Every structure is written in C-alpha cells, then in structure tokens.
Amino acid sequence: MAKDTKATRPTGRVPLMAGNWKMNLDHLQATHLVQKLDWTLRDAKHDHSAVEVAVLPPFTALRSVQTLVEGDKLDLRYGAQDLSPHTSGAYTGDISGAFLAKLGCTYVTIGHSERREGHGETDEVVNAKVKAAYTHGLTPILCCGEALDVRKEGRQVEHVVAQLRADLDGVTKEQAATVVIAYEPIWAIGTGEVATPDDAQEVCAAIRTLLAELYSGDVADGVRVLYGGSVKAANVAAIMAQEDVDGALVGGASIDPAEFAAICRYRDHVTAG
Numbered sequence: 001m002a003k004d005t006k007a008t009r010p011t012g013r014v015p016l017m018a019g020n021w022k023m024n025l026d027h028l029q030a031t032h033l034v035q036k037l038d039w040t041l042r043d044a045k046h047d048h049s050a051v052e053v054a055v056l057p058p059f060t061a062l063r064s065v066q067t068l069v070e071g072d073k074l075d076l077r078y079g080a081q082d083l084s085p086h087t088s089g090a091y092t093g094d095i096s097g098a099f100l101a102k103l104g105c106t107y108v109t110i111g112h113s114e115r116r117e118g119h120g121e122t123d124e125v126v127n128a129k130v131k132a133a134y135t136h137g138l139t140p141i142l143c144c145g146e147a148l149d150v151r152k153e154g155r156q157v158e159h160v161v162a163q164l165r166a167d168l169d170g171v172t173k174e175q176a177a178t179v180v181i182a183y184e185p186i187w188a189i190g191t192g193e194v195a196t197p198d199d200a201q202e203v204c205a206a207i208r209t210l211l212a213e214l215y216s217g218d219v220a221d222g223v224r225v226l227y228g229g230s231v232k233a234a235n236v237a238a239i240m241a242q243e244d245v246d247g248a249l250v251g252g253a254s255i256d257p258a259e260f261a262a263i264c265r266y267r268d269h270v271t272a273g
C-alpha cells in the first residue's frame with residue numbers, strides 16, 4: 001500500500017487525472033463513455049474539488065462532450081489533444097484555439113511525443129502552440145519526455161529540462177502559474193512499461209526545480225506536474241505517492257470508464273498517514 005502523501009503536497013495543487021483518448025472513440029462512443037464515467041464517479045461520491053477529472057477526446061467528439069457536460073451540469077472538465085499555433089486562416093486541417101474555447105474546453109495537450117515524432121513538431125512549434133493556448137484562455141497540458149536511448153544514457157533530466165526551457169520560452173510568470181506539465185517517458189507509453197515511482201519523482205522534481213529557476217515567487221510550488229505512461233488503477237497509487245507528482249495523463253486505460261474511474265479514485269487505495 002502506498003502512503004497517502006496529500007499532507008506533504010501543497011494544498012494549492014489539486015491532483016488532476018486527465019484521460020488522453022488519442023484517436024479513439026467517435027462522438028457516440030464518447031457520449032457513452034462520459035456518461036458511464038460520470039455515473040461511476042457519482043456512485044463513489046467522488047469529490048471533484050479533491051481530485052479533478054478531465055477527458056481529452058478527439059476534436060470530433062468535443063461538441064457531444066460539451067452538450068453532455070453543460071446539459072447535465074457534470075463536474076468533468078474536458079479539452080483537446082492539439083491546437084494550431086494560428087488563430088484563423090488558410091491552414092487546412094488545423095483547429096484554432098478560438099474554436100476550442102467556444103466549445104468550452106479547459107485544457108489542450110501540447111507537444112505530446114506522438115505529435116513531436118509523428119508530425120515533426122519541434123520545440124519551436126510547441127512553444128508557439130503554448131502561447132496560442134494562452135491567447136485563447138486555454139490551459140496547456142505541456143508534454144515532455146525522453147526516448148529509451150536518452151534514458152539508457154542517463155540523460156533524462158537534461159533532455160526534459162532542455163525541452164521545457166524551449167517550450168516555455170517567452171511564457172510569462174502569470175501564464176506559467178496555470179500551466180500543467182506532463183512528464184511522459186516515451187519508452188513507457190503504450191508499452192506496459194511504467195517508470196518506477198522513483199524515476200517519475202526524479203524527473204518531476206527536476207521540472208519543479210526548473211520552474212523555480214525560470215519563475216520567481218510560488219509558481220514552481222503551484223504548478224501541477226503529471227506523470228504519463230501506462231498508468232493503470234493498479235499502479236497509480238504508488239506513482240501518486242511521490243511528492244512532486246500531482247496527477248496522471250492516462251492513455252489506454254482512460255477509454256475504459258471503470259478503469260479510469262478507479263484511477264481517479266486512487267485515494268481509495270492508499271493508507272492514511
């Protein structure tokens with residue numbers, strides 16, 4: 001059993017469990033999943049102010065999720081998996097942050113390794129997208145993480161710190177105070193491999209140290225740093241027991257409503273003290 005470290009996590013940092021559905025679930029399936037997730041959390045009397053829950057569906061399901069969340073006054077937050085660095089214009093296939101804001105999105109993931117690798121997104125592009133998110137009042141879930149070769153060379157902290165320095169370039173202190181950072185080691189994504197809790201803590205702590213270097217005041221203490229990579233109900237409590245881990249960005253396990261609800265309810269599986 002993992003030890004409940006809530007007492008050591010500054011109270012301002014409300015844990016966030018965010019489900020990145022990736023390219024799964026059409027708008028009808030999305031409606032079913034959100035309903036089941038909501039019912040399960042309601043049955044468990046989930047306190048959304050203690051552990052925030054968000055879903056990140058494909059663009060095509062956002063309107064359905066919005067209708068459900070607003071119509072039934074659900075406590076769930078939602079957001080998109082990407083956005084354009086531009087606001088409008090001749091950018092075929094791109095989606096503006098302005099459209100996402102109109103759909104009531106709270107979050108947008110930026111710089112996921114599947115976009116960095118599959119779509120050639122550089123840190124420069126990621127940085128422009130982070131700024132676009134703020135332009136439209138969206139909260140970025142800024143993703144970072146190292147590949148296996150970098151980890152094998154023991155350069156994971158150096159790699160992640162360099163990514164984030166570039167991704168946050170020009171981001172103001174006020175903006176940075178609301179960013180969510182997701183550390184997702186690429187070798188642990190969709191592989192069943194999970195970084196050990198100590199591995200996750202090492203990099204998440206280094207991220208907080210970088211934030212303290214970049215921004216004065218209490219920014220570093222307030223920013224939520226998530227871990228992502230094969231998170232499941234069975235391993236989430238041990239990861240959440242780490243002092244600098246404030247939630248999880250969940251892929252595969254988030255499209256099973258019972259499993260994702262159990263992840264959100266990780267505190268049911270920890271001992272007090």
Ligand SMILES: O=C(CO)COP(=O)(O)O
Binds near residue numbers: 230249
């Ligand atoms: O990429 C991830 C979340 O963004 C992690 O995916 P998995 O949970 O499927 O490993």
